[in-house]
Amino acid sequence: METLMKKTVFALSLVFLFGSTCYVQSSIAATVDAVTGKPCYKCHASKVTAPFVHSGLADKECTPCHNTTGGNHQSNHSLYAVKDKSSKICYECHDDQTKMKSVHPPLLDNDCLVCHAPHASNFKYQLGMPVKQLCFECHERSLVTEKETKNNSFRDGVTNLHNIHAGENKIPCLTCHDIHASDQLHLIRKKGMNGKEAVTITYTATDKGGNCTVSCHDATSYERK
Numbered sequence: 001m002e003t004l005m006k007k008t009v010f011a012l013s014l015v016f017l018f019g020s021t022c023y024v025q026s027s028i029a030a031t032v033d034a035v036t037g038k039p040c041y042k043c044h045a046s047k048v049t050a051p052f053v054h055s056g057l058a059d060k061e062c063t064p065c066h067n068t069t070g071g072n073h074q075s076n077h078s079l080y081a082v083k084d085k086s087s088k089i090c091y092e093c094h095d096d097q098t099k100m101k102s103v104h105p106p107l108l109d110n111d112c113l114v115c116h117a118p119h120a121s122n123f124k125y126q127l128g129m130p131v132k133q134l135c136f137e138c139h140e141r142s143l144v145t146e147k148e149t150k151n152n153s154f155r156d157g158v159t160n161l162h163n164i165h166a167g168e169n170k171i172p173c174l175t176c177h178d179i180h181a182s183d184q185l186h187l188i189r190k191k192g193m194n195g196k197e198a199v200t201i202t203y204t205a206t207d208k209g210g211n212c213t214v215s216c217h218d219a220t221s222y223e224r225k
Ligand code: HEC
Pocket: 031, 040, 041, 044, 047, 048, 056, 057, 060, 061, 062, 063, 064, 065, 066, 082, 084, 085, 089, 113, 118, 119
C-alpha cells in the first residue's frame, strides 16, 4: 500500500512537472509483469547485462517478442514464451534480405538464432563466438589451409585463392563476403572493410571461375580448369 502511494505521488508529480500522463508512460519503457508488478528484467537479469546487449532491448522491453499477459507467469512459466522463434520476429524490425541475388543458406532456413543470441552475449552483434571461429562451425578449415585444392571453387587451376587471401594474407572473410546476403553471387559484397581500409569489389562469376575488379590490386580473373 505504501509503495503504491509512493508511486502515485511520483506519477502525479511528473504530471505536475510535464503536464501530461503520456510523458510518464513513455519514460518508463521496461516491460513490467502485471501480476507481480516487477519489471521482467529484474528476474531475468542475464538477458540485459552481458557485455553486448541487443539494441532491440535498449529500454528493457520484452513485448516486441514475448507474450506478457494471460495469467500468472509464476505458476506457468511458459505463458510468457517467445511469440515466434523464426526470423519472422526479427523482420518486425530488420529488413528481410532473402530476395537478394545471393543469400546465405541459414537465412533461407529462417534461422537467425543459429548465429545470434536474441538478447545478449559476450561477443559483438550478440554472436555466439568470434567471427573467425564462427565460419568454421559450418565450413571446413581446409577451405583456407590447403595451398592446393581441387575441391573448393575459389581457385586458379589448383592454386587455392582462399589460402592466398584469407590464409597467408589474413584478409578477414567478411572483407569479401557479406554474411547475410548480396546482390553479387557467392555473397561477394560490393563494399567491405579490410581493417580500417575501405575496399570495393565488382565481381562476376563465369562458368569456371570469376572476374574481379577490386581496389586492392589490378583487375583479375581465376579459372578452375
Ligand atoms: C528481439 C526479440 C526478443 C526480445 C525483445 C526479448 N526476447 Fe526473450 N527470447 C527471444 C527468443 C527468440 C527466445 C527463444 C530463444 C531460443 O529458444 O533459443 C527468447 C527466450 C527467452 C527466455 C527463455 C530462454 C532463455 O534464453 O533463457 C527468457 C527467460 C526470455 N526470453 C526473457 C526475456 C526478457 C525478460 C525480455 C525483456 C527484458 C526479453 N526476453 C526480450 C526473443 C526476444
